[in-house]
Amino acid sequence: MAVAKKSDVKEKGQDRGNGSPPEFTKEQELVALRAMLLIRRFEEKAGQLYGMGAIGGFCHLYIGQEAVVVGMQMALKMGDQVITGYRDHGHMLGTEMDPKGVLAELTGRHGGYSKGKGGSMHMFSKEKNFFGGHGIVGAQVPLGTGLAFANRYRGNDFVSLTYFGDGAANQGQVYESFNMAELWKLPVIYVIENNRYAMGTSVSRSSAQTDFSKRGISFNIPGEQVDGMDVRAVKAAGDKAIAWCRAGKGPYILEMQTYRYRGHSMSDPAKYRTREEVDKVRHDQDPIEQVRNRLLAAKMDEQELKAIDAEVRQIVNAAADFAQHDAEPDPSELYTDVYR
Numbered sequence: 001m002a003v004a005k006k007s008d009v010k011e012k013g014q015d016r017g018n019g020s021p022p023e024f025t026k027e028q029e030l031v032a033l034r035a036m037l038l039i040r041r042f043e044e045k046a047g048q049l050y051g052m053g054a055i056g057g058f059c060h061l062y063i064g065q066e067a068v069v070v071g072m073q074m075a076l077k078m079g080d081q082v083i084t085g086y087r088d089h090g091h092m093l094g095t096e097m098d099p100k101g102v103l104a105e106l107t108g109r110h111g112g113y114s115k116g117k118g119g120s121m122h123m124f125s126k127e128k129n130f131f132g133g134h135g136i137v138g139a140q141v142p143l144g145t146g147l148a149f150a151n152r153y154r155g156n157d158f159v160s161l162t163y164f165g166d167g168a169a170n171q172g173q174v175y176e177s178f179n180m181a182e183l184w185k186l187p188v189i190y191v192i193e194n195n196r197y198a199m200g201t202s203v204s205r206s207s208a209q210t211d212f213s214k215r216g217i218s219f220n221i222p223g224e225q226v227d228g229m230d231v232r233a234v235k236a237a238g239d240k241a242i243a244w245c246r247a248g249k250g251p252y253i254l255e256m257q258t259y260r261y262r263g264h265s266m267s268d269p270a271k272y273r274t275r276e277e278v279d280k281v282r283h284d285q286d287p288i289e290q291v292r293n294r295l296l297a298a299k300m301d302e303q304e305l306k307a308i309d310a311e312v313r314q315i316v317n318a319a320a321d322f323a324q325h326d327a328e329p330d331p332s333e334l335y336t337d338v339y340r
């Protein structure tokens with residue numbers, strides 16, 4: 001289920017100057033809908049399997065934030081790199097990693113991307129230029145900066161897309177990375193997925209500066225706030241930031257204002273916010289429903305949309321079947337891929 005790159009689909013108009021994002025073509029809307037539905041249905045299935053005891057360890061779901069990764073992927077080109085933290089399943093699927101391999105890793109099977117030894121937070125794919133999947137808060141930021149340094153060193157025009165959350169934005173290593181990235185004009189986009197609550201504390205209680213797009217000001221890194229619930233706005237911002245990086249102007253910060261519907265992890269009851277708040281965001285801003293409503297307004301047959309959802313569910317169900325019946329790792333795997 002491919003996410004269209006910038007070169008795959010033709011743009012339809014530009015920003016109309018009234019604060020609304022550029023319109024998508026019908027093809028772009030369908031690509032975005034399909035990709036976001038895959039993430040949503042996959043994460044729903046992961047939640048079910050976790051409840052059944054088929055998935056152990058930590059599990060952080062991406063439900064509600066789908067527009068961020070899908071919109072950014074639509075702006076990338078082959079060769080650009082992606083790295084993120086531990087809420088990472090959506091990024092894996094966005095980079096077109098196989099849902100079977102991702103879910104099999106969650107259930108600890110040999111067919112998983114880390115042979116069943118890593119779990120939710122520890123997957124990568126060199127083929128898809130996805131570099132993890134990192135369990136330490138903020139640890140991926142210097143690594144993503146290092147990917148950008150490698151691009152600069154090699155003289156290519158690839159961009160490193162480095163994702164982290166509002167909680168990780170307060171880590172010291174983030175600002176060390178900012179300093180080096182601007183000093184050396186590295187082609188890295190810092191995508192701050194501000195879902196408002198980090199691990200359970202509102203940004204208003206944990207951050208002196210709650211406008212995360214301004215976090216790079218002292219390093220002369222430009223930034224902007226983006227409606228992370230609207231895939232069109234995300235792609236437009238991604239296009240702008242990527243053009244900046246490819247032109248050799250250095251790093252860029254995008255604060256994606258988004259929202260997670262579930263708790264921080266599967267063990268989090270999320271009692272720090274009201275059910276009414278969550279329901280309001282779902283009703284007013286859901287990224288998938290926004291696309292679906294635009295397609296229906298454009299006179300697309302609702303049965304066609306249901307067919308897309310049905311196809312996605314089949315893909316996820318097949319992945320779940322594989323993830324529950326694939327062989328477990330051989331005990332000898334305990335001694336492979338280990339640094340000595």
